[in-house]
Amino acid sequence: MYHTWMRFFTPGPAHHRLGLVCLGVGLQYGALPTVGPRTLDHHVAVVVNTGGGWYQTPDRRRTTVTAPALLWLTPGIPHHYGPDPDTGWDEGFAVFTGPATTTYTELGYIQPDRPVVPLSDATGPRAVIGRIARAARRGNPLLEVETGAAVHELLVALRRARADVTPDGDLLLKALARDACLPLSVADHAARHAMTPAELRTAVRRGAGCSPKDYLLGIRLGRAKELLAATELPVAAVARRVGYDDPAYFSRLFTRRVGMPPVRFRAQQYRAVPGGWSNRIPDPDDPPMIEPSPAT
The missing domain is CATH 1.10.10.60 (Homeodomain-like)
Incomplete structure (x- = not known):
């Protein structure tokens, strides 16, 4: 038994010029069906939050997937994977594309040669995927820009959550x-x-x-x-x-x-700040504010 929810989007040409666009998002859990073998022409980040399963490379070598983990599905690379049929897993995924993926790959945020990436904690990435899912509500006029911006945030969250970032x-x-x-x-x-x-x-x-x-x-x-x-x-x-x-x-x-x-x-x-310059970074949860003048 498994449960699945997903939405897919079709951003226009202007949105693609932003560099990254989100093409879809999904939340699934349980003994999900096996995926592939297949080859995509876009990127998918699959974040496995709980449970486990396997990933098979094109040369038929299998890698065990143990949560928390990330599966990178990258364009042109065949993939085949699935959760353990007895225990299943809990996953969230985001589908995306755009010219900025080339730069993110050069910077090491996307790793086509490393399809299974252990994570130290999936909380951050799953929270971003959750925000994409909430943005996908019907009738959201900011959908394409909001979800595209979230993909940038997701790539940063995944980078930070990698288990090898010691x-x-x-x-x-x-x-x-x-x-x-x-x-x-x-x-x-x-x-x-x-x-x-x-x-x-x-x-x-x-x-x-x-x-x-x-x-x-x-x-x-x-x-x-x-x-x-x-x-x-x-x-x-x-x-x-x-x-x-x-x-x-x-x-x-x-x-x-x-x-x-x-x-x-x-x-x-240039800003003259005599006595006012500080190296202390303000607390985002308690930013500096000008006290309102007392009512007269």
């Missing part, structure tokens, strides 16, 4: 972020963590989806923007604060990556 990996990225503005090369950072540059590249790409150089550069430029927008420090001083002894090189790098030179960024974004 606490050690998180600590490494935090340490790199802490030391990003020191005048250190990638090789210097690797040595500080008793790693080879190749090992550091692998760890950072697995945890952040980019190279150590790009990860450090993003943090440095973000800090530089804050200093340009909120202080009167000369550009040369800003460059030194974020790890660059050569202000001309910093300006060229900033211009190439940001699209404008530091002085122009400051002219657009």
Whole structure:
């Protein structure tokens, strides 16, 4: 016995230009029928919340699926899977496509060569799938945009929930972020963590989806923007604060990556905040508010 609910959508050309569109969503549980063998021309993320089953590759090798787990069904790759006939499983799935899937694959958020991904916790991804399901109510005028935006969120939630994203990996990225503005090369950072540059590249790409150089550069430029927008420090001083002894090189790098030179960024974004600038991130559940004036 099994239970299934699903909806399918047909976004228009304008929605496809947003980069990702959701084509469908489903919630199912029980001893579901076997799927495939089949080949799709779009992506499906199947999140198995409880239970277990199997996944069979095109060369007929079977992999055991134990919840919580993710099944990646990617375009052009044959797949065949099903829950255990005695116990079944509980799954939620989202169907999606769009040109942004190429970039998400390059960043490691979508893994066509890894169809079965153990998860540490399926709560986050299932919550996003639940929101897509709620958005799929009949007559929702925001359906295509709302569900497309949720697919972006789902890919992030799945990335965060992967069982191989270990606490050690998180600590490494935090340490790199802490030391990003020191005048250190990638090789210097690797040595500080008793790693080879190749090992550091692998760890950072697995945890952040980019190279150590790009990860450090993003943090440095973000800090530089804050200093340009909120202080009167000369550009040369800003460059030194974020790890660059050569202000001309910093300006060229900033211009190439940001699209404008530091002085122009400051002219657009400068805010005088004497005594008001803080590195403390506001609590999203208790954001800072201006107290209303007392009634007179």
